[in-house]
Amino acid sequence: MADQPPPVGDRSQTSAPELVVEIRNASKRFGTVPALSNLTIVAPRGRITVLLGPNGAGKTTAIRLVTGALTPDSGSVRTFGLDPDADGEEVRRRCGVVSAKPALYDRLSGWDNLRYAASLYGLGDDALDRIDDAATRFGIRDALDQQVGGYSTGMKTRLALSRAILADPDLLLFDEPTSGLDPESSQAVLALIRKMTGEGRTVVMCTHLLIEAEGLADQIVVLDTGTDLLTGAQDELVARYWPYPLVRLEAERPLDPGRLATHDAVHTVAPHPAGGLQVELTDRALLAGLVADLVGEGIPLTRVDPHEPTLEELYFAVRRDRSAAEAVAS
Amino acid sequence: MNWHRIRVVCTTDLRQLWQSKDFWVPMLLLGSIFFLFVPLLLLSTINSVGEGATAQRLAQQLDVLPAATQAQIDENLPAGSPPQSRVIYALAVFLLAPIAVVVPLTISAAVGAATIVGERERGTGEFLAHSPASTREIYLGKLIASFIPGYLTTIGGFAIYSVLVNAFLAPRAGRLVFPTGPWWLLILWVLPAFLLLALSLILRISARVRSTAAAQQAAGLVSFPLIILGYTQSTGALFGTNVVQITFVLGGVAWVVAALSLASGMRSVRRSDLLGVANNR
Numbered sequence: 001m002a003d004q005p006p007p008v009g010d011r012s013q014t015s016a017p018e019l020v021v022e023i024r025n026a027s028k029r030f031g032t033v034p035a036l037s038n039l040t041i042v043a044p045r046g047r048i049t050v051l052l053g054p055n056g057a058g059k060t061t062a063i064r065l066v067t068g069a070l071t072p073d074s075g076s077v078r079t080f081g082l083d084p085d086a087d088g089e090e091v092r093r094r095c096g097v098v099s100a101k102p103a104l105y106d107r108l109s110g111w112d113n114l115r116y117a118a119s120l121y122g123l124g125d126d127a128l129d130r131i132d133d134a135a136t137r138f139g140i141r142d143a144l145d146q147q148v149g150g151y152s153t154g155m156k157t158r159l160a161l162s163r164a165i166l167a168d169p170d171l172l173l174f175d176e177p178t179s180g181l182d183p184e185s186s187q188a189v190l191a192l193i194r195k196m197t198g199e200g201r202t203v204v205m206c207t208h209l210l211i212e213a214e215g216l217a218d219q220i221v222v223l224d225t226g227t228d229l230l231t232g233a234q235d236e237l238v239a240r241y242w243p244y245p246l247v248r249l250e251a252e253r254p255l256d257p258g259r260l261a262t263h264d265a266v267h268t269v270a271p272h273p274a275g276g277l278q279v280e281l282t283d284r285a286l287l288a289g290l291v292a293d294l295v296g297e298g299i300p301l302t303r304v305d306p307h308e309p310t311l312e313e314l315y316f317a318v319r320r321d322r323s324a325a326e327a328v329a330s
Numbered sequence: 331m332n333w334h335r336i337r338v339v340c341t342t343d344l345r346q347l348w349q350s351k352d353f354w355v356p357m358l359l360l361g362s363i364f365f366l367f368v369p370l371l372l373l374s375t376i377n378s379v380g381e382g383a384t385a386q387r388l389a390q391q392l393d394v395l396p397a398a399t400q401a402q403i404d405e406n407l408p409a410g411s412p413p414q415s416r417v418i419y420a421l422a423v424f425l426l427a428p429i430a431v432v433v434p435l436t437i438s439a440a441v442g443a444a445t446i447v448g449e450r451e452r453g454t455g456e457f458l459a460h461s462p463a464s465t466r467e468i469y470l471g472k473l474i475a476s477f478i479p480g481y482l483t484t485i486g487g488f489a490i491y492s493v494l495v496n497a498f499l500a501p502r503a504g505r506l507v508f509p510t511g512p513w514w515l516l517i518l519w520v521l522p523a524f525l526l527l528a529l530s531l532i533l534r535i536s537a538r539v540r541s542t543a544a545a546q547q548a549a550g551l552v553s554f555p556l557i558i559l560g561y562t563q564s565t566g567a568l569f570g571t572n573v574v575q576i577t578f579v580l581g582g583v584a585w586v587v588a589a590l591s592l593a594s595g596m597r598s599v600r601r602s603d604l605l606g607v608a609n610n611r
Contacts, residue, residue: 025488067459069456069459069601092460092461099457099460101453101456103453103454104457106452108345117457118336120335120338120461120462121462122334122438122462173460
């Protein structure tokens with residue numbers, strides 16, 4: 001019987017697979033309730049993959065598959081190229097997880113919570129130094145002697161983050177890590193997450209907050225009802241959804257969409273929800289010519305607003321299309 | 331299996347239990363009632379009736395005991411001991427001590443019932459589920475953590491009880507009379523097996539039910555027959571002939587059943603039992 005597990009994995013290994021997480025066509029039911037349905041997620045090494053979706057989309061279940069806490073009814077899961085069900089100990093030793101609820105022992109002190117994790121992860125003689133470093137890094141060092149039951153939500157999250165990095169994991173799994181935090185603390189946590197990927201770690205993070213995903217994610221997976229709807233970098237996804245540059249035009253008098261649509265620079269024209277027209281350009285470089293032509297025709301333009309769609313717009317567009325497809329199917 | 335992790339799970343559970351005064355103070359009180367206050371009251375009462383007619387009448391009740399049991403009393407007390415001494419001996423060894431078997435089973439059942447479902451209710455099961463510890467290590471760590479408070483109560487309780495009984499009987503017998511040989515066997519050999527058997531079942535229940543309250547109710551249903559069995563078997567073993575041999579065999583059977591139940595229990599608990607999700611059982 002082995003009394004101590006082998007040492008923690010080395011991120012410098014070149015033979016390691018490029019994809020740290022591979023969930024392919026995974027389905028999972030809890031009783032009669034489907035939680036995942038043909039879900040596919042891949043997370044590349046050293047990147048932040050954000051799972052974005054409403055409550056009940058299957059984000060937490062996906063995280064649980066990655067560590068082998070749950071096994072799929074069908075489909076496959078590989079983490080570090082290993083099967084988490086068969087090689088669970090090895091997989092979990094290389095993962096750091098922060099759950100939606102911080103999952104801390106309220107009756108124990110911060111120290112005891114971290115020491116418990118250090119022991120379970122088989123940290124040796126330097127466990128106390130690692131605890132000290134991790135707690136200092138997340139600004140919780142001075143509160144470690146207090147019972148966790150007396151911590152604020154922010155302190156609990158910081159302690160949970162400290163615990164997650166204790167064993168120097170290769171893969172960090174964050175399930176709504178800023179849940180219950182004030183904006184300042186949320187920003188600090190997100191900055192730390194960004195910093196950790198800079199150190200070569202892979203991050204998979206669940207959130208339903210679009211603002212969190214925007215700017216943080218290297219790759220976004222939009223989930224709904226246990227299925228991945230869309231996967232890619234934000235720019236790629238926007239380009240896939242809106243392949244033509246967008247511009248919002250307004251004038252002192254109503255613009256004629258039919259007239260605009262005949263212009264060489266215009267691909268499509270549609271009413272903009274906030275007023276005026278939304279124009280898809282065939283090429284952004286042609287915008288100046290379009291504006292010059294309109295002004296030359298005596299149209300008094302009051303707004304020429306090139307528009308980069310936000311993640312929020314993308315998200316709602318994806319969900320709108322999904323609802324429409326479901327309505328057609330039913 | 332990694333014994334380091336089993337020990338860590340166990341000691342962390344015990345540390346949390348130590349912090350829960352609202353749990354262990356009532357349990358301490360329960361132990362005090364069975365091991366100290368009730369015996370003290372009864373033995374003092376018998377002691378205070380003197381050597382008169384009341385003691386004679388009480389001693390006559392001992393005639394209903396099996397011959398082997400009466401012989402045990404006579405062997406452990408000096409020849410010609412007064413009826414009062416015989417009554418105190420019979421009460422201490424054959425009536426009160428078996429009742430005290432209830433206490434460790436009750437305490438361990440209370441701890442064990444909350445152990446897995448408690449992790450799930452508090453959300454801490456999520457941490458364990460994602461940790462490198464296997465479900466077998468978690469199960470065993472928690473089982474040992476539930477066993478220790480019950481068994482420590484047994485050791486501590488019977489130590490106090492022995493002092494009490496000997497305070498009444500040693501001056502009359504001219505030596506320490508409790509624990510008797512069969513009681514040493516019951517405490518060290520039979521009772522741990524019964525505790526482990528009960529806990530192996532209770533932890534399985536704890537893994538499957540939805541709340542601590544439900545686990546405690548179900549644990550009560552499991553531990554009650556085991557308490558009755560433990561009581562009747564210990565009493566029966568003490569009353570019979572070949573007491574030591576019977577007690578030894580009884581313990582052996584209990585250990586075999588407990589080992590089988592433990593092995594089955596370790597296999598039955600799943601990682602998803604630690605999570606707050608409906609499972610597919």
